[in-house]
Amino acid sequence: MAVYSDSMLQKIFAKSPTFDLNKRVFGKPVTISGGAISCNGRNVKSKAKIAVKAAAEAGVMGLKNYEVNLDLGFDVVVERELREKGFLGMRKTKLVCTIGPACCSLEDLERLAMRGMNVARLNMCHNTREWHRDVIRKIKKLNEERGFSVSVMVDTEGSLIHVVDHGVPSSLKAEEGSVWVFTAQKFEGSRPYTVQANYQGFSEGIMVGDELVIDGGMARFEVVEKMGDDLHCKCTDPGLFLPRAKLSFWRDGKLSYHGLPTLSTKDWADVDFGISEGVDFIAMSFVNDADSVKDLKNYLFARSSKSIRVLAKIETLESLQKLEEIIEASDGIMVARGDLGVEVPLEQIPTVQEDITHLCRQMNKPVIIASQLLESMVEYPTPTRAEVADVSEAVRQYADALMLSGESAIGLHGEKALSVLQMASSRMELWSHEENRQSSIHNRQLGGSLSDCIAEEICSCAVQMANNLGVDAIFVYTKHGEMASLLSRNRPYPPIFAFTSDSDARMALNLQWGVIPILVDLVDDMEANISKTIDLMRTNGMVKEGEAVLVVSDLTATHATSTTFQSIQSRLCGNSYPTRNDITRLRSHRSHPTVTSVVREEPTESLFMKELKRRGMTPTSLLEETNRGNYGVEDEMKIGDEDRGFSKRNSVSTELDKSLSNQREKSMALNSEGLEGLIPRAKLLLTLGGTFFLGFWPLILITVALFSCLYFYLGPSFVHDGSNASISPPQYIDPYELLEDERISQIAPSLK
Numbered sequence: 219m220a221v222y223s224d225s226m227l228q229k230i231f232a233k234s235p236t237f238d239l240n241k242r243v244f245g246k247p248v249t250i251s252g253g254a255i256s257c258n259g260r261n262v263k264s265k266a267k268i269a270v271k272a273a274a275e276a277g278v279m280g281l282k283n284y285e286v287n288l289d290l291g292f293d294v295v296v297e298r299e300l301r302e303k304g305f306l307g308m309r310k311t312k313l314v315c316t317i318g319p320a321c322c323s324l325e326d327l328e329r330l331a332m333r334g335m336n337v338a339r340l341n342m343c344h345n346t347r348e349w350h351r352d353v354i355r356k357i358k359k360l361n362e363e364r365g366f367s368v369s370v371m372v373d374t375e376g377s378l379i380h381v382v383d384h385g386v387p388s389s390l391k392a393e394e395g396s397v398w399v400f401t402a403q404k405f406e407g408s409r410p411y412t413v414q415a416n417y418q419g420f421s422e423g424i425m426v427g428d429e430l431v432i433d434g435g436m437a438r439f440e441v442v443e444k445m446g447d448d449l450h451c452k453c454t455d456p457g458l459f460l461p462r463a464k465l466s467f468w469r470d471g472k473l474s475y476h477g478l479p480t481l482s483t484k485d486w487a488d489v490d491f492g493i494s495e496g497v498d499f500i501a502m503s504f505v506n507d508a509d510s511v512k513d514l515k516n517y518l519f520a521r522s523s524k525s526i527r528v529l530a531k532i533e534t535l536e537s538l539q540k541l542e543e544i545i546e547a548s549d550g551i552m553v554a555r556g557d558l559g560v561e562v563p564l565e566q567i568p569t570v571q572e573d574i575t576h577l578c579r580q581m582n583k584p585v586i587i588a589s590q591l592l593e594s595m596v597e598y599p600t601p602t603r604a605e606v607a608d609v610s611e612a613v614r615q616y617a618d619a620l621m622l623s624g625e626s627a628i629g630l631h632g633e634k635a636l637s638v639l640q641m642a643s644s645r646m647e648l649w650s651h652e653e654n655r656q657s658s659i660h661n662r663q664l665g666g667s668l669s670d671c672i673a674e675e676i677c678s679c680a681v682q683m684a685n686n687l688g689v690d691a692i693f694v695y696t697k698h699g700e701m702a703s704l705l706s707r708n709r710p711y712p713p714i715f716a717f718t719s720d721s722d723a724r725m726a727l728n729l730q731w732g733v734i735p736i737l738v739d740l741v742d743d744m745e746a747n748i749s750k751t752i753d754l755m756r757t758n759g760m761v762k763e764g765e766a767v768l769v770v771s772d773l774t775a776t777h778a779t780s781t782t783f784q785s786i787q788s789r790l791c792g793n794s795y796p797t798r799n800d801i802t803r804l805r806s807h808r809s810h811p812t813v814t815s816v817v818r819e820e821p822t823e824s825l826f827m828k829e830l831k832r833r834g835m836t837p838t839s840l841l842e843e844t845n846r847g848n849y850g851v852e853d854e855m856k857i858g859d860e861d862r863g864f865s866k867r868n869s870v871s872t873e874l875d876k877s878l879s880n881q882r883e884k885s886m887a888l889n890s891e892g893l894e895g896l897i898p899r900a901k902l903l904l905t906l907g908g909t910f911f912l913g914f915w916p917l918i919l920i921t922v923a924l925f926s927c928l929y930f931y932l933g934p935s936f937v938h939d940g941s942n943a944s945i946s947p948p949q950y951i952d953p954y955e956l957l958e959d960e961r962i963s964q965i966a967p968s969l970k
């Protein structure tokens with residue numbers, strides 16, 4: 219929802235000039251000298267090189283002087299950012315731009331893509347399908363020819379009662395006490411004090427005395443008379459009717475619903491249009507329950523060869539009441555604050571936004587924060603302080619993406635607004651990290667099968683490892699993007715490079731926090747995948763010698779259909795594995811073993827899983843134990859060997875020690891009870907016996923050799939060998955005779 223004045227809209231439609239953004243940040247001149255950056259007359263010395271670079275970048279980035287590397291499947295913007303800022307300078311929050319008349323030329327779109335637009339949104343409320351087709355084709359052309367990877371989102375109009383759009387940016391003023399007719403009759407032009415509603419049945423169920431609210435409070439009316447389908451309403455709170463102003467009816471403080479379907483006939487035609495144009499996302503307006511989302515997903519599944527993701531827009535009270543089921547059913551969420559503000563009191567929008575963002579992260583669905591983020595920039599070249607605070611707050615809440623609406627669609631400063639989003643999000647991400655404000659989240663278990671649970675736990679452990687070790691990046695090799703998204707849910711500090719050979723997954727991952735999707739041909743051989751991607755990135759100057767990456771994978775080898783390979787590995791670019799010195803160099807000074815788990819897929823819940831659940835344990839808590847102690851029941855773990863520079867003992871940090879001893883206690887408790895503990899206990903005893911034998915065998919050998927020598931030297935009399943050779947018995951002594959010995963019968967002398 220957007221609100222603009224007439225004069226402003228006229229200015230906007232008179233096509234914007236190009237702006238000189240050179241060396242300006244948030245509209246303030248920027249000078250750069252030495253290591254310091256000066257903005258607005260103040261020196262901002264920062265240890266945060268990344269932020270300084272980002273700030274300078276926004277002003278001076280050229281458009282034509284970039285190289286296109288189409289071989290690597292890398293987005294040209296990511297490639298450039300990586301070369302210039304390094305892994306840790308990569309922005310994590312994704313950016314969505316609404317495309318409108320102010321930014322629809324090839325050059326405009328290219329500029330937005332260069333400035334970091336990850337997803338282009340097309341609002342089907344406006345303009346013709348031909349216009350939208352033209353924009354989609356331009357974006358695809360840029361992707362193909364210029365090396366971008368901008369995803370396309372189609373946003374449905376939805377069933378909504380609004381004032382008919384005459385296509386002219388004009389507004390009407392309603393004064394207090396004036397009486398207006400609201401009608402569904404079709405007529406050309408305008409009639410005095412008459413407002414045309416778009417929906418024929420808009421007045422069904424409405425009674426005299428009901429309140430009619432325009433655009434969530436822009437103006438208010440009381441229904442004073444009902445004549446046929448028309449409503450006569452008296453203005454109680456003066457205000458403006460803007461183009462396509464929304465109408466909502468209230469009775470006794472409650473919203474009256476019209477029971478309109480979520481997708482109108484026009485929306486279904488727009489969905490078909492999206493399918494035929496191969497868009498990546500469909501954002502569904504006015505979703506009120508999970509069923510409508512499921513219907514659309516089924517429709518897309520049946521009709522589209524491409525996997526189109528469905529985003530549910532949360533913009534009604536009803537959708538808030540069924541939030542969890544809607545999030546569950548959809549592939550992502552848009553917090554559509556514009557229309558949500560029509561139904562929810564404005565002061566509640568910030569908390570509602572935070573709740574939705576939090577829930578989406580828990581449920582591993584990307585979330586976009588939309589509307590009025592930088593509204594003043596539709597007209598002005600700088601944002602208000604409050605707007606920057608709003609953007610930063612959304613980043614602090616860990617929203618996956620931020621969206622520009624009118625700022626890019628009709629604004630005079632769309633590109634600059636995008637740079638503001640970019641800078642504000644980079645700054646907040648860096649601050650959260652430096653101040654250690656990154657909030658961890660209690661992740662709920664999502665998957666049902668053992669392998670799903672293990673994937674979740676592996677991703678959460680991998681992120682913990684990556685943060686603790688201070689690795690430069692996480693590389694994930696993923697079939698459909700599942701593991702990349704699970705890693706993203708844990709919001710790691712290093713960026714996540716997601717290598718996939720599925721182009722739909724690549725475009726969908728464009729919306730996920732911290733994920734840099736890369737399209738590559740992946741093979742069954744993980745070693746080959748890892749070497750190939752690291753080599754390619756190294757030769758292209760995107761990674762430097764010695765940078766450390768954590769490698770995670772969910773690839774399934776085609777020759778082992780029932781087996782899922784899930785693993786965490788550590789690599790140094792340039793070396794196969796880190797040496798002890800490399801590890802010491804890493805921030806936390808902790809070493810890390812190379813661990814690969816091969817896990818049998820569990821189609822149904824096994825007794826083992828049930829027992830784990832009963833004891834409040836997770837598969838990976840045992841898996842970790844298995845990794846170190848070899849107590850595994852189902853899993854087989856391989857520990858990296860000595861020549862990789864790690865000793866098993868050295869690899870365990872104090873924290874890990876603690877958790878290890880907890881795990882060990884739990885595992886031992888498990889082992890000491892019941893029949894299920896017998897096999898591991900037997901294994902443990904055998905291991906201990908074997909270890910003893912191996913430890914003492916040289917001593918045993920020496921002892922046996924010594925005795926053999928003595929035997930051969932001294933002859934059989936040295937030892938009683940059990941033969942029948944006669945040996946003379948000792949002389950017999952009669953005990954009674956012994957007692958009579960006078961030495962014994964003497965009385966002991968007194969001690970005094």
Ligand SMILES: Nc1ncnc2c1ncn2[C@@H]1O[C@H](COP(=O)(O)OP(=O)(O)OP(=O)(O)O)[C@@H](O)[C@H]1O
Pocket residue numbers: 219220316317318319341343344345556557622623624627628
């Ligand atoms: N394709 C387009 N053609 C013309 N104008 C557009 C187009 N897309 C957006 N606009 C303009 O930009 C403004 C902001 O667009 P946006 O789609 O974000 O908001 P909206 O129209 O209020 O709809 P919604 O409530 O669905 O977000 C619109 O009010 C409209 O004036």
Ligand SMILES: CC(=O)C(=O)O
Pocket residue numbers: 219531533553554555556557558588589623
């Ligand atoms: C984006 C949108 O639809 C809204 O904010 O209402």
